[in-house]
Amino acid sequence: MEAITINHIEDKTHYAFLNNVLKFDRNETEVNRFSESKNLFDSSNVTRTQVLIIGAGLSGLEAARLLRENGVKTIVIEGRNRTGGRIFSLRTKNGHMIDLGGAWIHGINGSIPGGDLTNPIWEIARAAKIPTRSTPVDDLLAFYPANQKPSNVEEWFEDFVDYVREETKMATDDASFEYYANIFANMRNFTVQERYAFYSILHTLIEGNEATELDKIGAKNYMDITGLHYGEEHVFHETGFKAIIDYLTKDVKSGDIRLEQVVTRISYNQELAEVLTANGHVYQADFILLTVPLGVLKARKIEFSPPLPEWKLNAIDRLGYGILDKAILLWDKAWWDSTNYYFMRVSSTPKLFGSWVNANKWHDRPALFCFYFGEEAYKMETTLSDGQVVTAVRNVLQEMFPNVTIPMPIDSYITRWAQDPFSYGSYSHISVNQTHADMIHMSEPVSNQLLFAGEATATQYYGFSHGALLSGRREATRLLYVYGLLPDQTVPTSRSSAISSFHMMVIISFICLQLVLY
Ligand SMILES: Cc1cc2nc3c(=O)[nH]c(=O)nc-3n(C[C@H](O)[C@H](O)[C@H](O)COP(=O)(O)OP(=O)(O)OC[C@H]3O[C@@H](n4cnc5c(N)ncnc54)[C@H](O)[C@@H]3O)c2cc1C
Numbered sequence: 001m002e003a004i005t006i007n008h009i010e011d012k013t014h015y016a017f018l019n020n021v022l023k024f025d026r027n028e029t030e031v032n033r034f035s036e037s038k039n040l041f042d043s044s045n046v047t048r049t050q051v052l053i054i055g056a057g058l059s060g061l062e063a064a065r066l067l068r069e070n071g072v073k074t075i076v077i078e079g080r081n082r083t084g085g086r087i088f089s090l091r092t093k094n095g096h097m098i099d100l101g102g103a104w105i106h107g108i109n110g111s112i113p114g115g116d117l118t119n120p121i122w123e124i125a126r127a128a129k130i131p132t133r134s135t136p137v138d139d140l141l142a143f144y145p146a147n148q149k150p151s152n153v154e155e156w157f158e159d160f161v162d163y164v165r166e167e168t169k170m171a172t173d174d175a176s177f178e179y180y181a182n183i184f185a186n187m188r189n190f191t192v193q194e195r196y197a198f199y200s201i202l203h204t205l206i207e208g209n210e211a212t213e214l215d216k217i218g219a220k221n222y223m224d225i226t227g228l229h230y231g232e233e234h235v236f237h238e239t240g241f242k243a244i245i246d247y248l249t250k251d252v253k254s255g256d257i258r259l260e261q262v263v264t265r266i267s268y269n270q271e272l273a274e275v276l277t278a279n280g281h282v283y284q285a286d287f288i289l290l291t292v293p294l295g296v297l298k299a300r301k302i303e304f305s306p307p308l309p310e311w312k313l314n315a316i317d318r319l320g321y322g323i324l325d326k327a328i329l330l331w332d333k334a335w336w337d338s339t340n341y342y343f344m345r346v347s348s349t350p351k352l353f354g355s356w357v358n359a360n361k362w363h364d365r366p367a368l369f370c371f372y373f374g375e376e377a378y379k380m381e382t383t384l385s386d387g388q389v390v391t392a393v394r395n396v397l398q399e400m401f402p403n404v405t406i407p408m409p410i411d412s413y414i415t416r417w418a419q420d421p422f423s424y425g426s427y428s429h430i431s432v433n434q435t436h437a438d439m440i441h442m443s444e445p446v447s448n449q450l451l452f453a454g455e456a457t458a459t460q461y462y463g464f465s466h467g468a469l470l471s472g473r474r475e476a477t478r479l480l481y482v483y484g485l486l487p488d489q490t491v492p493t494s495r496s497s498a499i500s501s502f503h504m505m506v507i508i509s510f511i512c513l514q515l516v517l518y
Pocket residue numbers: 054055056057058059060077078079080083084085086087100101102103104105106261262263264291292293296301302324325326417421422423425426427453454455456463464465466468
């Protein structure tokens with residue numbers, strides 16, 4: 001596999017490194033001796049390894065790749081019967097690839113003071129020569145009730161964001177976006193039609209991204225943290241996001257990733273950490289890297305012995321975790337003629353099927369992707385059958401295109417991420433209840449045996465696929481350099497090593513700098 005270099009490690013991640021160095025102060029030589037002294041074996045129902053990674057999503061697979069490249073014996077176990085987790089590409093009956101989970105690379109290149117940043121998923125896509133296509137965010141067709149488009153509507157969103165940025169400078173963590181939206185709408189004296197348009201825009205651009213309602217998003221922390229550092233060019237994988245997963249796993253030996261291993265119990269702080277699966281298999285390891293989604297942790301689907309400490313449980317409970325679902329309808333030929341990439345439905349009930357992707361434009365295929373979020377998505381999942389969702393979507397389309405009789409789709413795909421027992425939702429967001437410290441706590445190990453990765457542990461790019469990938473790199477780096485799994489910690493394994501000497505120096509210098517500043 002072509003080496004992929006780390007060009008960026010999350011800024012906030014370094015706090016986690018620092019805290020860890022201070023908290024556990026592990027003797028690295030001892031760690032190496034400890035590992036070597038153990039005979040790695042695999043008997044009928046006990047498997048032993050150096051690092052056991054739970055979860056074969058982007059975070060777990062990337063951590064495994066880096067560890068293996070540096071000679072660390074690593075096994076990934078996964079509850080589903082497939083790899084990829086919340087990356088789930090499917091070939092439709094008529095041969096098109098569609099993504100039921102993550103689809104876009106959000107921002108490919110961007111600049112921050114001091115340099116340029118490239119999205120790490122984009123780097124992989126380029127290394128793997130995966131075809132991608134750009135989807136300009138402003139190519140949006142809005143459907144207004146009775147075609148009444150308010151004037152200046154284009155400026156409202158930017159004005160609102162500027163207003164919230166200014167107001168939240170002095171605000172407490174618990175002020176929500178809804179609070180500011182209501183004040184803003186009153187200040188502008190919006191008419192009823194204008195209010196519909198304003199809230200529809202917020203629904204599509206904020207609620208849609210965060211997969212939850214405005215009243216649940218902590219505006220202050222959101223404004224402090226969220227930023228499209230990789231720029232505003234969004235692309236999707238023409239052959240499905242799965243191509244990235246396939247690339248990450250293409251050199252993996254059989255037995256290194258084990259499917260249908262549902263973890264029910266993790267015992268740590270003992271000579272060897274132990275993991276029990278629902279089928280009665282026991283995995284023993286020096287280190288466990290847990291990458292299951294926040295929804296699984298919130299639902300307490302895994303038992304821990306000893307129980308997780310209160311600071312970790314508080315972070316798990318306070319972090320926000322939303323639902324984003326997709327209804328994908330396909331026809332044998334497009335009955336609509338719009339060539340815009342995105343549709344937005346402005347109405348008094350924007351939460352009901354307000355955001356759309358016109359796949360006829362960007363996939364060259366006659367399909368519409370309809371997105372719905374938060375409580376509305378939960379309601380759909382728990383009360384409607386797939387057929388009823390399709391009918392509801394067609395009814396809304398009929399409103400949007402009153403001059404056409406909407407034909408029955410030839411095929412449809414309805415996601416139910418909240419009902420999925422391996423995710424219990426879609427991705428994390430900044431809730432009104434959480435603090436920034438909670439996000440850092442989410443990323444921290446609870447002992448020198450149990451570490452955490454996954455999108456919800458990414459303090460900066462939480463929710464995104466690149467956040468997940470970087471969190472896997474963060475924990476692999478921690479294991480290699482802080483916990484001493486890299487045999488020679490001063491010289492990287494080779495020139496083409498995934499972690500270059502430059503990056504090792506950056507991480508170590510940062511830790512030293514923080515120690516001085518602390
Ligand atoms: C509908 C949707 C749309 C999205 N759109 C985008 C997008 O366009 N762009 C973007 O950047 N991001 C997007 N995301 C987010 C992105 O997909 C995720 O952030 C990323 O895939 C998460 O990777 P992960 O490794 O953290 O978790 P996962 O991919 O969830 O991996 C964790 C793994 O743990 C496994 N697991 C869970 N419980 C157990 C257990 N008990 N035992 C064993 N294994 C277990 C799961 O099966 C899973 O494979 C989207 C997500 C969803 C759901």
